[in-house]
Amino acid sequence: MPDNNDFELVKRFLEGDESSFNRLINKYQQKIYWHARRMTGSHLDADEVVQEVLLVLYNKLKDFQFKSSLYTWIYRITSTRSINYLNKRKLRKILYFDDINTAETGTKEDIINDIDIKDKIKKLDQFLQILPAKQREIFILRNVDGLSYEEISEITGKSIGGLKSNYFHAINKISEKMKNEFDE
Numbered sequence: 001m002p003d004n005n006d007f008e009l010v011k012r013f014l015e016g017d018e019s020s021f022n023r024l025i026n027k028y029q030q031k032i033y034w035h036a037r038r039m040t041g042s043h044l045d046a047d048e049v050v051q052e053v054l055l056v057l058y059n060k061l062k063d064f065q066f067k068s069s070l071y072t073w074i075y076r077i078t079s080t081r082s083i084n085y086l087n088k089r090k091l092r093k094i095l096y097f098d099d100i101n102t103a104e105t106g107t108k109e110d111i112i113n114d115i116d117i118k119d120k121i122k123k124l125d126q127f128l129q130i131l132p133a134k135q136r137e138i139f140i141l142r143n144v145d146g147l148s149y150e151e152i153s154e155i156t157g158k159s160i161g162g163l164k165s166n167y168f169h170a171i172n173k174i175s176e177k178m179k180n181e182f183d184e
Helices: 004-014 018-040 043-063 070-092 108-129 133-144 149-156 160-183
Strands: none
Touching: 004 018, 004 043, 004 070, 018 043, 018 070, 018 108, 018 133, 043 070, 070 133, 070 149, 108 133, 108 160, 133 149, 133 160, 149 160
């Protein structure tokens, strides 16, 4: 279902109103970043993907036909660009550096909570990286982003049965990894 506000912003952008594109980016940039971050497992890599996605949106928005929501179209682009980036990274054997944002904190409790949150994010990223890219994508879209199988099907172009199968395999791999880690 198209979002009328998105439709209006796209229409205005295509008519030459650059501020409409900026409003769309303000609406979706953080979602794009976090999806790319979870897909790539790295802040720096996610930033690269976000830049690519924003360029694609700017250049291809004229091709968007509102057969799905803009949100699912953007997620599809982000997923594709993330997977492409991972493949390029693998080919070039780029070193992986995990960059977790550091925030200034005041009290010992804040510092402990901040460290605990960063450890959980890092652990989730590590678990996600053991998954093949397609399973990782489905797991992130379903668990982290909270999308329905129907929405994921729109984004990926895959059947709901295939998505459920990939999700099941992803859950099993992560569960096995967690079991092994906590049994040691």
